Every structure is written in structure tokens, then in C-alpha cells.
Amino acid sequence: MTKDTTxxxxxxxxxxxxxxSGVTALVHGKAVAIFRTHSGDVYALSNYDPFSxxxxxxxxxxxxxTVAGEPVDFVASPMHKQAxxxxxxxCLDDGTVSVPTYEIVVTDGMVLVGGPKEAR
Amino acid sequence: MNTRKTLVVxxxxxxxxxxxxxxxxxxxxxxxxxxxIGEESRPAYDRxxxxxxxxxxxxxxxxxxxxxxxxxxxxLILGTSVDLMDPATQTVTxxxxxxxxxxxxxxxxxxxxxxxxxxxxxxDNVFVYRTIEDLEAITAAAQNxxxxxxxxxxxxxxxAANALRGLGLQTHVIxxxxxxxSVQVDEAGGKVLGRHLTDLxxxxxxxxxxAAITGEGTCTxxxxxxxxxxxxxxxxxxxxxxxxxDAIARAAGLDLAERGGVLVxxxxxxTSHEHxxxxxxxxxxxxxxxxxxxxxxxxxxxxxxALLGGGGAFTGADMSTKLKLMGVDVASFGDAFGATPDCLExxxxxxxxxxxxxxxxxxxxxxxxxxxxxGDASAYGILRPMVSSGIPLPANPEELILPASSGSMDxxxxxxxxxxxxxxxxxxxxxAAVEGGCESAAEVTAQTKAGATCGSCKTQVKKIVxxxxxxxxxxxxxxxxxxxxxxxxxxxxxxxxxxxxSFDDIIAAHGTGRGCDICKPTVASILASQLGxxxxxxxxxxxxxxxxxxxxxxxxxxxxxxVPRIPxxxxxxxxxxxxxQVAEEFGLYTKITGGQRIDLFGARVEQLPAIxxxxxxxxxxxxxxxxKSLRTVKSCVGSTWCRYGVQDSVGLAIELELRYRGxxxxxxxKGGVSGCARECAEARGKDFGIIATExxxxxxxxxxxxxxxxxxxxxxxxxTTEELIRYLDxxxxxYIRTADRLQRTSTWLASVDGGLDRVRAVVVDDVLxxxxxxxxxxxxxxxxxxxxxxxxxxxxxxxxxxxxxVNAPGVPDPAISFGTTRGQIVPDAGPDEPVLLGASxxxxxxxx
Numbered sequence: 001m002t003k004d005t006t007x008x009x010x011x012x013x014x015x016x017x018x019x020x021s022g023v024t025a026l027v028h029g030k031a032v033a034i035f036r037t038h039s040g041d042v043y044a045l046s047n048y049d050p051f052s053x054x055x056x057x058x059x060x061x062x063x064x065x066t067v068a069g070e071p072v073d074f075v076a077s078p079m080h081k082q083a084x085x086x087x088x089x090x091c092l093d094d095g096t097v098s099v100p101t102y103e104i105v106v107t108d109g110m111v112l113v114g115g116p117k118e119a120r
Numbered sequence: 121m122n123t124r125k126t127l128v129v130x131x132x133x134x135x136x137x138x139x140x141x142x143x144x145x146x147x148x149x150x151x152x153x154x155x156x157i158g159e160e161s162r163p164a165y166d167r168x169x170x171x172x173x174x175x176x177x178x179x180x181x182x183x184x185x186x187x188x189x190x191x192x193x194x195x196l197i198l199g200t201s202v203d204l205m206d207p208a209t210q211t212v213t214x215x216x217x218x219x220x221x222x223x224x225x226x227x228x229x230x231x232x233x234x235x236x237x238x239x240x241x242x243x244d245n246v247f248v249y250r251t252i253e254d255l256e257a258i259t260a261a262a263q264n265x266x267x268x269x270x271x272x273x274x275x276x277x278x279x280a281a282n283a284l285r286g287l288g289l290q291t292h293v294i295x296x297x298x299x300x301x302s303v304q305v306d307e308a309g310g311k312v313l314g315r316h317l318t319d320l321x322x323x324x325x326x327x328x329x330x331a332a333i334t335g336e337g338t339c340t341x342x343x344x345x346x347x348x349x350x351x352x353x354x355x356x357x358x359x360x361x362x363x364x365x366d367a368i369a370r371a372a373g374l375d376l377a378e379r380g381g382v383l384v385x386x387x388x389x390x391t392s393h394e395h396x397x398x399x400x401x402x403x404x405x406x407x408x409x410x411x412x413x414x415x416x417x418x419x420x421x422x423x424x425x426a427l428l429g430g431g432g433a434f435t436g437a438d439m440s441t442k443l444k445l446m447g448v449d450v451a452s453f454g455d456a457f458g459a460t461p462d463c464l465e466x467x468x469x470x471x472x473x474x475x476x477x478x479x480x481x482x483x484x485x486x487x488x489x490x491x492x493x494x495g496d497a498s499a500y501g502i503l504r505p506m507v508s509s510g511i512p513l514p515a516n517p518e519e520l521i522l523p524a525s526s527g528s529m530d531x532x533x534x535x536x537x538x539x540x541x542x543x544x545x546x547x548x549x550x551x552a553a554v555e556g557g558c559e560s561a562a563e564v565t566a567q568t569k570a571g572a573t574c575g576s577c578k579t580q581v582k583k584i585v586x587x588x589x590x591x592x593x594x595x596x597x598x599x600x601x602x603x604x605x606x607x608x609x610x611x612x613x614x615x616x617x618x619x620x621x622s623f624d625d626i627i628a629a630h631g632t633g634r635g636c637d638i639c640k641p642t643v644a645s646i647l648a649s650q651l652g653x654x655x656x657x658x659x660x661x662x663x664x665x666x667x668x669x670x671x672x673x674x675x676x677x678x679x680x681x682x683v684p685r686i687p688x689x690x691x692x693x694x695x696x697x698x699x700x701q702v703a704e705e706f707g708l709y710t711k712i713t714g715g716q717r718i719d720l721f722g723a724r725v726e727q728l729p730a731i732x733x734x735x736x737x738x739x740x741x742x743x744x745x746x747x748k749s750l751r752t753v754k755s756c757v758g759s760t761w762c763r764y765g766v767q768d769s770v771g772l773a774i775e776l777e778l779r780y781r782g783x784x785x786x787x788x789x790k791g792g793v794s795g796c797a798r799e800c801a802e803a804r805g806k807d808f809g810i811i812a813t814e815x816x817x818x819x820x821x822x823x824x825x826x827x828x829x830x831x832x833x834x835x836x837x838x839x840t841t842e843e844l845i846r847y848l849d850x851x852x853x854x855y856i857r858t859a860d861r862l863q864r865t866s867t868w869l870a871s872v873d874g875g876l877d878r879v880r881a882v883v884v885d886d887v888l889x890x891x892x893x894x895x896x897x898x899x900x901x902x903x904x905x906x907x908x909x910x911x912x913x914x915x916x917x918x919x920x921x922x923x924x925x926v927n928a929p930g931v932p933d934p935a936i937s938f939g940t941t942r943g944q945i946v947p948d949a950g951p952d953e954p955v956l957l958g959a960s961x962x963x964x965x966x967x968x
Contacts, residue, residue: 011926011927012927016920016926017926019662020634021661021662023921024923024925024926024933025925025926025927025928026925026927026928027927031925031933031934031935034926037634038634048935052676054676054677054935055678055933055935056666056674056678059669059670059725060637061636061637061640061641061662061663061665062634062662063603063633063634063635063636063637063639063640064603064633064636065602065633066602066633071633071634073634076636076637078666078674079674079676083636083637
């Protein structure tokens with residue numbers, strides 16, 4: 001839970017997001033990509049791909065990549081395939097680039113998204 | 121003032137052609153206009169592979185299928201000979217009477233078959249084996265013949281004998297020497313070779329001299345010297361050696377070698393006349409004539425170099441030979457007969473298996489001087505470079521030819537060792553190519569030409585490439601990605617054998633993790649190829665790349681383009697109007713594609729269903745422009761309208777496009793059909809291209825445009841429509857099953873062991889017995905085809921995803937905006953930051 005709970009807005013029922021895929025939501029005027037992984041976890045990232053300058057990340061393929069021996073959930077930009085860590089927003093192909101992540105919770109089967117988290 | 125010079129090349133055979141290629145590549149045409157005079161009606165063709173004309177036809181042999189050089193400063197005159205050269209005035213006179221002045225004259229007239237002065241050679245059904253016309257004449261005569269004899273049991277004579285056998289004739293070979301191929305193999309090797317040939321049904325007559333050709337006007341048999349016995353045959357082919365074609369040089373008074381051929385120095389310059397050069401079989405550098413193509417190529421390069429002021433020299437040639445005759449390997453290299461004083465021989469002779477191998481070794485046992493291989497020449501690739509490079513023999517040289525360990529020896533060739541003798545490529549050149557970025561033997565061949573001519577060094581090239589990678593510690597990992605330790609082809613088989621229907625089952629059984637943007641679309645494609653069904657079916661939708669996932673082509677600003685199918689490029693005015701109306705209604709940018717259809721750009725995700733609703737209503741279906749699948753089959757207008765057309769190319773293109781529409785493949789697939797040899801559909805630039813002939817269709821495969829363009833090659837000729845479709849079904853399915861991910865047909869063909877010939881054997885000759893299965897697999901695809909967009913429009917579950925925002929489905933994404941160029945929309949330059957929508961936009965709750 002985040003301190004600023006008032007900024008959490010409901011976007012859709014969890015069931016509406018197919019496992020291992022994303023949807024785009026409009027939250028406080030911003031396009032946010034919301035992903036649901038195979039294990040059922042949900043993540044929210046900015047939908048904006050900093051490489052292609054297009055609002056597309058929710059339409060990428062979701063999978064896992066082994067980083068330092070650990071499987072990391074990621075989305076590959078549908079534009080030029082750069083991979084972004086779903087937990088941190090960090091680009092796995094270029095450590096200097098990352099996208100903002102957003103607060104996200106599931107309550108009573110409803111997905112709620114809040115404001116951007118502090119950069120890690 | 122015109123300072124350009126004129127260079128005349130007499131002869132357009134393999135060597136003449138190589139000369140022109142080298143002249144263009146090295147920039148000689150910057151200063152010289154080149155005129156090439158060819159006597160035959162067609163441009164240069166691969167005479168070394170002449171016998172394959174019977175299977176593939178003339179076009180496949182052509183070295184210049186376009187019929188002209190891609191350099192306007194080269195003029196090619198065919199069907200014309202040079203009757204006269206006059207070095208005093210520096211002119212040549214052509215057979216049509218024209219007189220050409222030259223600054224430099226290059227003679228590349230080649231050689232002619234030697235026909236001994238035997239009584240009766242003028243009779244009908246007496247042939248030589250040198251040109252495509254000779255082969256056409258032999259084929260025609262064989263129609264009414266049951267037996268034939270080849271006079272001369274050399275390399276070319278046995279090629280001719282193979283041809284007669286292929287034409288269904290009882291075949292005889294008459295050889296003056298006690299064995300076949302006496303120039304290349306010794307007595308013991310000749311015995312082994314003879315046994316192979318006899319087993320193949322060829323009757324050998326050794327130590328026999330032909331005295332006369334009998335018959336009244338037409339050949340009916342042969343009489344031999346010192347014998348009463350005669351041999352009845354219906355036709356005869358002379359292959360008793362070749363003689364340089366030096367008549368015009370002789371008449372002009374040029375120095376000739378004792379046994380014929382223009383006498384030239386190390387730079388292939390006439391020793392008696394300035395500005396005259398001779399290359400190939402009509403030349404005699406230092407008095408010796410060379411009857412192989414590789415030395416001819418070297419001479420061609422040497423002359424181009426000399427004309428550019430270089431100092432390259434021709435100093436003799438490697439006369440090594442390796443060939444496969446009727447399935448029998450024969451190779452001969454270096455000092456094959458042990459002419460070096462006090463040399464030693466090491467022989468392996470297995471009469472049962474029909475294998476003979478001999479090594480000639482220096483007196484001290486340290487160097488390999490030469491050798492002969494019959495029945496199994498697999499060691500040739502490693503042995504021949506050992507001779508030319510002079511590297512020391514291993515302590516136990518017999519290992520080199522013993523069957524159990526052949527090829528397994530770890531021998532390191534020096535960088536300067538020549539690997540490809542046809543194109544003079546060294547091991548160092550190959551390694552440099554790999555270092556420069558080539559990642560496979562096929563790429564090395566494309567760049568260095570190593571293995572591109574006779575192909576006998578291909579295994580060696582492959583090994584050098586692999587060794588190089590191994591030495592770099594680079595494992596050539598063929599794994600699809602970190603999740604699957606399999607190639608795409610292996611994965612295809614695994615899925616087929618186990619009958620998997622979902623990604624989850626496949627990755628659980630054969631992979632690790634949860635997949636990625638590489639393996640997921642690959643599995644989706646494999647499942648689509650095997651099972652058919654909708655790309656957005658449950659469990660498959662999340663595997664698709666965005667193009668397939670949204671049934672459109674993602675463009676740079678996040679919008680999609682829409683391409684309805686227009687089979688064969690044929691469209692009614694009403695269809696055109698309907699597309700125009702849709703584009704106008706939704707404000708889309710329109711452009712005609714290279715595949716003869718119309719692309720509508722700028723559609724937002726949420727607009728796609730409405731756009732397609734209108735298109736489907738107007739009778740259109742998905743064009744699969746977004747898929748790794750069949751795109752279009754382009755056509756010219758064909759015999760329906762065109763006054764040159766010989767077949768209905770539009771009709772066939774439509775039939776093929778409808779047959780293969782929706783077919784998922786390792787990469788995109790394009791086709792083309794041309795209604796005549798003018799090839800207006802550019803079919804040979806496609807993965808499969810069909811060109812109409814008077815008798816049916818020629819099928820070409822493996823072409824593409826793009827960054828590395830490839831011309832499609834002839835798979836089979838003069839097919840009926842039924843045969844064409846059968847072969848094409850098999851070809852496409854074979855490709856889909858065995859190609860790597862994102863491998864176009866051209867690179868796939870190059871990577872298949874045995875290349876096009878192997879694919880032809882599988883597809884046309886059905887050597888693997890796979891034909892029926894491949895056709896069945898294609899039938900499954902055809903039967904299960906349904907338009908992806910119509911199905912999507914009828915399924916709310918699939919439509920659910922076509923929204924801009926899950927919580928504001930009708931609100932356009934503010935990141936997308938357009939400008940206008942030439943009266944149409946174009947993407948605005950992308951914003952540097954995400955765009956913030958005004959707070960007034962209502963944020964809806966969950967939508968259902």
C-alpha cells in the first residue's frame with residue numbers, strides 16, 4: 001500500500017487482463033501499461049517507449065529473462081524489442097534507460113493504479 | 121577530346137565472362153569501353169556443369185541470365201564471330217562484315233573438341249560434347265536411337281557417357297588407353313573406376329582405336345583398327361581431347377605454341393604482338409595450354425590487373441581435379457603419378473567397397489606430393505591444400521586415407537593454403553571473411569566466392585569456419601533463445617511428434633522459464649502451420665508479436681496500417697472505390713505497395729474493427745501484411761491482354777495467392793507470376809516465382825529483394841499447372857518445417873546441405889518419400905483457412921482488446937498526432953515526453 005491512497009483509481013477487473021499480457025489504462029491523464037504475469041502478479045509501467053517515442057509498451061510480449069541467474073519478468077517493446085523489467089522499469093538491454101513505474105494494487109478483484117513510484 | 125579506350129573481347133565463354141566481371145569490379149570500365157563478341161546465341165554459361173542441362177535446362181546454366189551486364193560501358197554482341205584480326209591497323213572484322221577498332225584485344229575463344237580424321241565423321245548422328253546446341257542435337261537424335269558410343273574415356277568423355285545413359289541409351293565408351301581417365305588416375309585406380317562404371321551398365325572398350333564410322337549417310341556402327349569385330353551403335357559422340365581455337369591468331373601471324381594456342385607471357389600478353397592478350401584455353405602461357413576453368417579465371421584476372429598497371433602474373437596452375445561421375449568420386453591432385461624422383465607411394469585399395477586411395481610422398485616421408493582418390497574423395501579437401509602449402513605430413517600419414525579415420529585428423533593448414541582453386545581463395549581469406557562478420561559457410565561463400573564454382577571445397581570451407589569459431593571460444597549455439605535449447609526446425613518436429621497444442625505444454629516439457637519475444641511468436645507460427653486456426657485463439661494471442669496480435673502493421677507512432685488482400689493485384693473499380701471511401705472516412709494515408717495492393721496508414725488500435733467492418737462488408741479480407749506469412753503473389757497482365765503473353769499469369773497468381781493465403785512461415789513469403797520470359801512481374805525476385813513458357817511454367821525458388829537481394833533459381837521447368845502446384849506445396853511445406861526462425865527461402869536454400877539440388881531431390885524427385893505428407897500438411901492449411909478479420913469481428917472476446925484504454929475505450933491516445941504532407945496525414949515527430957491529457961477527460965471505471 002502506498003501513503004497516497006487517494007490517487008489510486010480503479011481501471012478494470014483483474015480478469016480482464018489475460019495472463020502474460022498487458023492493457024493500457026488512462027490514469028491521471030497518463031497512458032499506463034498494466035501487465036499480469038503468468039504467476040498472477042500485476043505491474044504498472046509508463047506506456048511510453050523511450051526508444052521509439054511511442055505509446056506502445058502494453059502491446060509488447062511478456063516473458064522472463066534470466067538476469068544474474070534469476071528469472072526477471074519483462075515486457076519487450078513491440079517497436080524495436082528492447083526489454084523492460086516489469087518490477088523496476090529498468091531497460092534490460094541498456095542500463096541507462098528506464099521507464100517510470102506506478103503504484104498498483106488489486107482489491108476485490110479490481111485493479112487500482114496510482115501515481116508514479118519513486119525512481120529506484 | 122575523347123580519351124576513353126576501346127577493349128574488344130573475342131569470345132563469351134566462362135573465361136571471357138569472368139574477364140568482363142573482373143574488369144567491371146576493378147574499375148577498368150572507368151577508362152575503357154568494352155565490346156564482347158560471342159559466337160553462340162546465348163551469353164556465357166557454365167560449361168563445367170554442361171551435363172546438368174539435361175535436368176535443369178539452359179537458363180539454370182546461364183552465368184548472365186539478364187542477358188546484359190549491369191554496366192552501360194560494356195556491350196555484348198552475341199551470335200557473331202570474329203573472322204579476322206589485323207594487329208597492324210588494330211581492327212577486327214566480324215562475321216556480319218562490321219569492322220571494330222580496338223586499343224586492346226583480348227582473345228578468349230576457348231577450345232574446340234578434337235575430332236580425329238576417322239573416315240565417316242561427316243555422317244549424321246556423329247556429335248561432339250561442348251555446347252548446349254550439341255546437347256540439344258544429341259537429345260533429338262537419341263529419340264530414335266537405342267545405343268550410343270563415346271569415343272574417348274577422359275573426364276569429358278565419361279560426362280558424355282553419363283548423358284547418353286541418362287537418355288536411355290545402351291552406352292559404350294571407346295578408349296585408346298588401357299583405362300579410363302588415364303590423365304588423372306593410375307592403373308589400379310582405373311581398375312576400380314572401371315568396375316564402378318561397368319556396374320552402372322556402361323560397356324567399356326579399352327585399348328581400342330576407332331578406324332571408321334560405318335553406315336550409309338547415318339552412323340550405324342564403329343570399326344576398330346587391327347580388329348575384325350565391329351560395334352553396332354546408333355550415334356557417336358567424340359570426346360578425344362580439345363584443341364585451342366587459334367585460327368584468327370594464326371592467320372594474323374601471332375606466335376603460337378608448338379601444340380597450338382596463342383603464345384603469351386606471364387601477363388598473358390602475346391609474345392609477338394602488342395595490345396593483344398589471350399586467356400583461357402586458346403592461350404598457351406609459356407607454351408602450355410590449360411584445359412580447366414580455374415587457370416582460365418586466373419588468366420582473366422591477370423590481364424585485368426595488367427591493364428590497370430598491376431604486376432600480377434600467371435605462373436602455372438594447379439591441375440588438380442575432383443568430380444563426381446555417376447555417383448563415383450574421382451580426385452587427382454599434385455604429382456598423382458609419382459613422377460618425382462625417389463618418391464614413395466602409400467596405397468589403400470578396397471576392391472570390395474570400390475575404394476582406391478593413393479598418396480605420393482617425398483623421399484624423406486615428410487611432404488605430400490600428390491595423390492589419387494577413387495570411390496571416396498572425402499579427404500580431398502584436406503589433402504590438396506597440403507600439397508600446395510607444403511606443410512609437413514603427420515607421423516602416421518596412412519591415417520589420412522584409412523577409412524576409419526578419414527577426415528578425423530586434426531591438421532592445421534597455414535593461412536596461405538589455397539582452399540578454393542576455382543576462385544583462388546586461401547584459408548586466410550576465409551578466416552578474414554569470418555572475422556569481418558560472416559557467420560556461416562554460406563555467407564563466406566557469398567562474400568569470397570570460395571566454393572561458388574565447382575563446390576568441391578564446400579566441406580573444407582565449412583570446417584574452416586567452424587574451427588575458427590571454436591578457436592575463438594565461440595560456440596555456434598543454434599538454440600532458439602534462452603528458453604529452448606532447440607533450433608526452430610527441431611522445435612517444429614517436437615511439436616509435430618508430440619501433437620502439442622499449447623505453448624504452456626511445449627515450454628513445460630522442452631523449455632525453461634516463461635518464454636520471450638523470440639520463442640513465443642516462433643511457437644505461435646509453428647502451431648499455426650501445423651494446426652491452422654485463428655492467431656488470436658485462446659492461449660495463442662499472448663504469443664503473437666504486436667502485428668499479429670492486432671492484425672495490422674505497427675507504424676512508428678503506434679498506429680497501424682491496414683492492407684486488404686487484392687489477389688494477384690486484380691481489383692474491380694468498385695473495389696477501388698470502396699477502399700478509397702474507407703480511407704476517406706477514417707482519414708487514412710494511402711499508398712500503393714510493392715506487392716500490387718493498397719496500404720492504409722494511420723489507423724488507431726480502436727479504429728481497426730470499424731475500418732475492417734467496412735472493408736469486410738465491401739468483400740475484402742485480411743491481406744496478412746502483418747504476418748510472417750504469405751504476402752502477395754504479384755502478376756503481370758499475362759496472355760489475357762498482353763500481346764506477348766503466353767499464359768494466363770493473373771489467373772495463376774490469384775489461384776496461388778488464394779491457395780496459400782494465411783500460411784504462417786519462418787519469414788514473410790512473396791510470390792510472382794510472369795506471363796512470358798519478359799518477366800514483368802519480377803517473379804525471380806520472389807521466394808517463389810513462376811515464369812510462363814510455351815509449354816507450361818518454369819518454377820523458380822529462393823529469390824528476394826531487400827538488403828541482400830537474391831535471384832530465384834530454377835527448381836523445375838515446363839510444368840503443367842497441376843505439377844507446379846504439387847511442387848510448390850511441397851517446397852513451401854519443406855521450407856516451413858526445416859528453416860530457422862526469420863530465415864528467408866534464399867538463405868534457407870544456401871544452408872541446406874546440398875543446396876538447391878538437395879531441395880529439388882526432395883521436392884521434385886521425392887527421394888525422402890515425404891511428398892505426400894508435405895502435400896497433406898498443405899491441404900490441412902488450405903481446408904482450415906478462414907479470414908482472420910471476419911472471425912475477429914464476429915467474436916466479442918477477440919474484439920475486447922481493440923481499445924485505446926481499458927478504462928476509456930473511446931478516448932484517442934494523446935501521444936498520437938498527425939501533420940499533413942502532400943495532402944495526406946503523416947505522423948508528427950514523436951513527443952520527447954509522455955503527453956499529459958487534460959484533467960477534464962473522464963476516467964471511467966471498469967468496462968465490460
